[in-house]
Structures are given as C-alpha cells and as structure tokens.
Amino acid sequence: MTSLLIDTSVLIKWFHSDGESEVAASRSLLDAAQVGEIQAHVIDLGYYEIGNVLLRSLGWSGSQVADQLIDLALICGAPLNVTMGWLREAAELGERFGLTYYDAAWGAVARSLAIPLVSADKQLLATGLAESPTNVAQRLGLFL
Numbered sequence: 001m002t003s004l005l006i007d008t009s010v011l012i013k014w015f016h017s018d019g020e021s022e023v024a025a026s027r028s029l030l031d032a033a034q035v036g037e038i039q040a041h042v043i044d045l046g047y048y049e050i051g052n053v054l055l056r057s058l059g060w061s062g063s064q065v066a067d068q069l070i071d072l073a074l075i076c077g078a079p080l081n082v083t084m085g086w087l088r089e090a091a092e093l094g095e096r097f098g099l100t101y102y103d104a105a106w107g108a109v110a111r112s113l114a115i116p117l118v119s120a121d122k123q124l125l126a127t128g129l130a131e132s133p134t135n136v137a138q139r140l141g142l143f144l
C-alpha cells in the first residue's frame with residue numbers, strides 16, 4: 001500500500017472547497033484513504049494548522065472544528081509526532097530552500113520516512129520536496 005504525507009494545503013480541500021484549486025484531485029486522495037487504497041499520514045502540526053484555518057479563517061464553530069479533526073484522525077490515524085531528528089532536518093531544509101519552518105517540517109518528515117509529501121504549496125512544490133495532489137493522484141491512477 002502506498003503511504004503519503006498529506007500537508008495542510010491539501011487537507012483543507014478535504015473539508016472546504018470555496019476558492020480552492022485541485023479540489024477534485026485532493027478529494028480523490030481522501031476517497032482512496034477512506035477505502036484503504038492508500039495510507040494517508042499527517043504530522044501533529046497539521047492538526048493545529050487545519051484547526052486554525054477552519055476556526056479563524058473560515059469561521060467554523062469550535063464543535064465543527066473538533067468534529068473535522070476527529071474525522072481526520074479516523075481517516076489518517078494518529079498524527080505523527082515530530083522527532084528531534086525531524087526538527088533538525090526541518091531547520092536545515094528551511095535554511096537551504098528559504099522555506100518557513102512549518103513547511104520545512106513537512107518536507108523533513110516526508111524525506112525521513114521516504115514517502116511522498118503531497119502539497120499544493122507553491123514554495124514546497126518548487127523545491128521538489130513535494131508533489132501536487134493532481135500529480136500524485138494521476139500517478140496512482142486515482143484521478144484522470
């Protein structure tokens with residue numbers, strides 16, 4: 001089974017579509033995760049990021065946010081807790097590529113686990129640390 005690390009820029013598309021790009025490809029990854037075709041992983045930081053976007057940027061209620069985070073855990077399992085090694089790698093990647101530490105953390109975990117990082121973040125994509133939802137879904141035959 002293919003394992004993927006799904007970052008917040010893709011996760012948000014699982015719950016919200018207004019103004020978002022690559023929604024269909026992102027949701028094909030969600031569908032594949034729900035039926036066990038892929039194993040989707042999220043780092044602990046992702047829960048804070050998605051919760052913040054839903055609560056602060058989109059104005060969802062606390063109850064709605066909590067429900068979505070529970071759904072996320074049911075789909076992806078427990079979040080991956082970032083290790084000290086991953087934190088160091090994130091700092092090095094952030095410096096090398098001029099990324100935020102948050103984005104570099106996603107790249108560090110994916111590299112350390114040797115699994116693809118799926119992201120819609122233009123900076124992460126430009127570094128080669130991530131693949132777009134469309135590219136991954138097409139490569140896996142989930143989205144045409």
